[in-house]
Amino acid sequence: MSRVSNALPFFALTTAGLEAISAQELARLPHITSQTLSYRRLSGTCQGDLASLCTLRTIDDVFLELATWREIGRPRSSLEWLRHLAFALDLHEAVAHLARLRAIRRFPQFSLSVSFVGKRNYTSEEIKEVLAKVLEYTHRGWLYQRDDRQADLNVRVFLEQDVATVGVRISKTPLHDRFYQQVHLPGALKPSVAAALVMLAQITSTTTVLDPCCGSGTILIEAALQGACACGGDSNPTAVAAAQTNVTAAGVAVPIFHWDATSLPQACASIDRVITNLPWGRQVSVETALPVLYRRLCTQMRRVLAPAGRLVVLTHDPALLDPLDVSCVEQIEISLFGQRPTILVFSPTSGKNVKGDQ
Known part of the structure; x- marks a missing residue:
């Protein structure tokens, strides 16, 4: 995770079509700079308290950006390339920042979320399997948890065309999960x-x-x-x-x-x-x-x-x-x-x- 002048890179995911609305909300926060917009995603840097990002209402989820992986093609051979890239992924610095916001175990459990647009010759579950094995190997004592609700951390891979943006969720749960949602009905609005x-x-x-x-x-x-x-x-x-x-x-x-x-x-x-x-x-x-x-x-x-x-x-x-x-x-x-x-x-x-x- 790169840092310039104490600025922490992040990206936020929103509903398709609401990118501009979410960008307006994000712009109201202090110490947020360098916003860029793409499909469902906003990115920028935070020079202040990361907790402010967790107050966003129109955002579905927000992550500290760990890496940008390129040349992720459609063939199954890309799984081996993803495996290679994952070996350079280090979550320790990001976890140190998150530990200032919430309690995280010394040897945390982590979940994985993967999404991509278009067809590929491999599935999101296969990507998760590859990344889980590498992260368990490079982060001794850490365990992969399939149930995101039980995990301490969520690692997100957002793959668009041949570029993957990798991050770790700032909050414990997705921002679109509201504490007040005690009863869910069919057709309920996100x-x-x-x-x-x-x-x-x-x-x-x-x-x-x-x-x-x-x-x-x-x-x-x-x-x-x-x-x-x-x-x-x-x-x-x-x-x-x-x-x-x-x-x-x-x-x-x-x-x-x-x-x-x-x-x-x-x-x-x-x-x-x-x-x-x-x-x-x-x-x-x-x-x-x-x-x-x-x-x-x-x-x-x-x-x-x-x-x-x-x-x-x-x-x-x-x-x-x-x-x-x-x-x-x-x-x-x-x-x-x-x-x-x-x-x-x-x-x-x-x-x-x-x-x-x-």
Whole structure:
């Protein structure tokens, strides 16, 4: 791991499509320099406290950068090349930095995470097997742990084309694993994506936030943790119970209601921000046809939205959205659970039309 003027190199992984949003959040931290963006990845150097990197909300995971390996081809012979490169990998200096943040055993257990884009003549599991054997040999007393939850350290290999970026996770667990997630439901939104929606909503400590289709409550919790006065509900009693449990675990005051989102109880023009992950009819079934449901939801969301409000929606069917007299000012396609949903930001100010809406 190279160091220049006490600057520690790092890289962070985010959801595909959210790279620019995560870069904005990262830029707010002090002592962060030399940011570069690529597919799902941001990199830079940290000259301050590494703990600040663990406060990022839109990031999935963050790592101290250990090495950059090149000429990693598609043939199976690349496994031997990876084995050769791994012998030069030394985790001791990185662990010394991490030990200032959290307790790490003298002879830690380590897990391995490997990801790559495109087809290769070997698998991520085969890469793990090669690297595990080398690291156990070069780091005497260290043990490979297949279960990341039981490991003290996670070594990450992010392979893009013929270049592999290697790092060790700064936090004990991935940043997208939130402590408040006590109950998980099908279709639940990844917390880092929920945080990105909240960031796009541009909230402040005096902002009122509504999620009319709250599911297990992730958007509301992320908004409340950033200081907003949030409330929401769902038509599914199971989702309402899950959201209430997660809200309690998060330690935030967020009322959760069992309601019909097409007939909201809020007064007209009473909500500063409406942020929601609309039903897609995939992981969560809906009884009403999506065009009809979306039209009814848009009518209600627009009715309760304040004159200078902002509406942020995640949906798989952006062309179905018609929030009346507000305009789409930002549109971002992301990759999520094998789907390509779209984030749309609406505002009363002039903007651009939604794709597919002629």
